[in-house]
Amino acid sequence: MALSEIDRNLLQRCLARKPRAWEDFVDRFTGLVVHVVNHSAQSRSLRLSPEDREDLVAHVFLTIVKDDLGILRHFRGESSLATYLTVIARRATVAELLKRKGPSKLDGSLAHAQRADGDGGLEQRVSDREEVERMMADLDSAEANIVRMYHLEGKSYQEISTAVGMPENSVGPTLSRARRKMRERAEESA
Numbered sequence: 001m002a003l004s005e006i007d008r009n010l011l012q013r014c015l016a017r018k019p020r021a022w023e024d025f026v027d028r029f030t031g032l033v034v035h036v037v038n039h040s041a042q043s044r045s046l047r048l049s050p051e052d053r054e055d056l057v058a059h060v061f062l063t064i065v066k067d068d069l070g071i072l073r074h075f076r077g078e079s080s081l082a083t084y085l086t087v088i089a090r091r092a093t094v095a096e097l098l099k100r101k102g103p104s105k106l107d108g109s110l111a112h113a114q115r116a117d118g119d120g121g122l123e124q125r126v127s128d129r130e131e132v133e134r135m136m137a138d139l140d141s142a143e144a145n146i147v148r149m150y151h152l153e154g155k156s157y158q159e160i161s162t163a164v165g166m167p168e169n170s171v172g173p174t175l176s177r178a179r180r181k182m183r184e185r186a187e188e189s190a
Contacts, residue, residue: 007081036089063092143178
């Protein structure tokens with residue numbers, strides 16, 4: 001999709017520092033940035049607190065204004081502005097999540113994975129390292145290794161892929177299967 005006339009005008013107004021241009025830009029693209037932040041966190045199996053979400057959205061907009069709107073100045077108009085900003089927002093969000101990785105840096109809310117179906121029971125169990133170790137004993141060694149690297153060592157899908165020699169797009173499904181097995185076994189023993 002090509003750059004729309006509305007976005008072209010908005011971009012020109014921002015770069016010319018016209019009154020209310022930045023406010024209009026933020027109003028137009030805040031929803032998109034929030035969606036990208038949420039999706040980026042969810043795809044990494046991270047749950048964001050409202051404060052974390054606000055911080056990450058602010059970080060994206062700060063990235064855009066950095067270097068005198070350098071990111072907007074580099075836009076060539078070969079796609080829609082929304083598509084361009086989606087890529088920028090995702091990169092900025094993922095970089096910030098990696099920088100903040102660890103339980104003490106994001107209010108603890110990013111420290112543990114959230115199950116895709118939203119059940120918080122497994123998430124609470126994951127916070128207890130001993131419980132996770134016990135539950136992992138029921139998994140085959142490859143699954144247990146991936147669960148350990150992701151949930152206990154905080155490694156990314158890419159890092160796990162490199163370490164175990166598995167395609168990166170296979171890490172998520174393997175984690176999902178392992179979580180399902182752990183949940184089922186936990187329910188059986190309850």
